[in-house]
Amino acid sequence: MDFVNISAASKAAGLPVKTVRYYADIGLVDAPSRSSAGYRTYDDVAVRKLVFVRRSRAFGFSIEECRELLGLYQNQDRTSSEVKRIASKRLEEIEEKQRELQSLHDELAHLVTSCRGDDMPDCPIIDYLG
Amino acid sequence: MDFVNISAASKAAGLPVKTVRYYADIGLVDAPSRSSAGYRTYDDVAVRKLVFVRRSRAFGFSIEECRELLGLYQNQDRTSSEVKRIASKRLEEIEEKQRELQSLHDELAHLVTSCRGDDMPDCPIIDYLG
DNA sequence: CTTGACCTTCCAGTTGCTGGAGAGATTAAG
DNA sequence: CTTAATCTCTCCAGCAACTGGAAGGTCAAG
Numbered sequence: 388m389d390f391v392n393i394s395a396a397s398k399a400a401g402l403p404v405k406t407v408r409y410y411a412d413i414g415l416v417d418a419p420s421r422s423s424a425g426y427r428t429y430d431d432v433a434v435r436k437l438v439f440v441r442r443s444r445a446f447g448f449s450i451e452e453c454r455e456l457l458g459l460y461q462n463q464d465r466t467s468s469e470v471k472r473i474a475s476k477r478l479e480e481i482e483e484k485q486r487e488l489q490s491l492h493d494e495l496a497h498l499v500t501s502c503r504g505d506d507m508p509d510c511p512i513i514d515y516l517g
Numbered sequence: 518m519d520f521v522n523i524s525a526a527s528k529a530a531g532l533p534v535k536t537v538r539y540y541a542d543i544g545l546v547d548a549p550s551r552s553s554a555g556y557r558t559y560d561d562v563a564v565r566k567l568v569f570v571r572r573s574r575a576f577g578f579s580i581e582e583c584r585e586l587l588g589l590y591q592n593q594d595r596t597s598s599e600v601k602r603i604a605s606k607r608l609e610e611i612e613e614k615q616r617e618l619q620s621l622h623d624e625l626a627h628l629v630t631s632c633r634g635d636d637m638p639d640c641p642i643i644d645y646l647g
Numbered sequence: 648c649t650t651g652a653c654c655t656t657c658c659a660g661t662t663g664c665t666g667g668a669g670a671g672a673t674t675a676a677g
Numbered sequence: 678c679t680t681a682a683t684c685t686c687t688c689c690a691g692c693a694a695c696t697g698g699a700a701g702g703t704c705a706a707g
Binding site: 435438439442443445446447456459460463464465466467468470471472474475477478481482484485488489491492494495496498499502503504505506507508509510511512513515516517 | 565568569572573576577586589590593594595596597598600601602604605607608611612614615618619621622624625626628629632633634635636637638639640641642643645646647
């Protein structure tokens, strides 16, 4: 159980220093203890929670969802169904986004392919947009 | 060439009134002419440009990219290669996003499937995040 | 003892809007 | 003609989730 400064914690957690401070500012993680000089100090547990948040964010969970997940993470009485509910919701959002992106892709790819891309002003992409 | 108020223009363009004002505020489209009472008035050309922006935004082009595209739209001397360059760049971004989303999806789907989602606290999703 | 890398706080900016307050204009009904 | 509803205006604030920078305190090395 050793205590480190914010830069070491940030490296260990894989998050920018600014972000580490920010997460405590908004109360997503606990306010860290301070050294006599007022420096933030982090222990293993604090770092592990930051890692948890980084991974959750990487999955696209919003800060509020991370707050919820973190609550479940720290709560020994949680049920796995609670966690699964949140993750499934997020999974559906991902799938929705994938469908949107796919149609966007297809449309745009079609336009790009049909555009000769030469020195002429005539352009099907512009025609479509206008 | 008839002139309409902002609400009619907004309906015709398929954009919220606030957004129509906003696009002129940031100089994305020209500041509209005003009635004697100070009401914004829009003609066909102004509306068509708003439609152009709405469609471009729907393709995920940023405001700055829309500015660029709009410049090309209004410029008779443009070459189709200029337009194609921007659209291709955007297409690559979409494809990158698709790849990211796909791996995210696969990972999360794997976790969700492996989680029983019962009343027990044991949960592979939490285990993975923590 | 100075240099330079840290650390602190606070404020402002990013992107693309959106909401609301407060005030004036216009329109439709009674 | 009045009144009420529905525009419209401007300006200011806020959303998410940070990020950048200024001004200043601290610490370890040489």
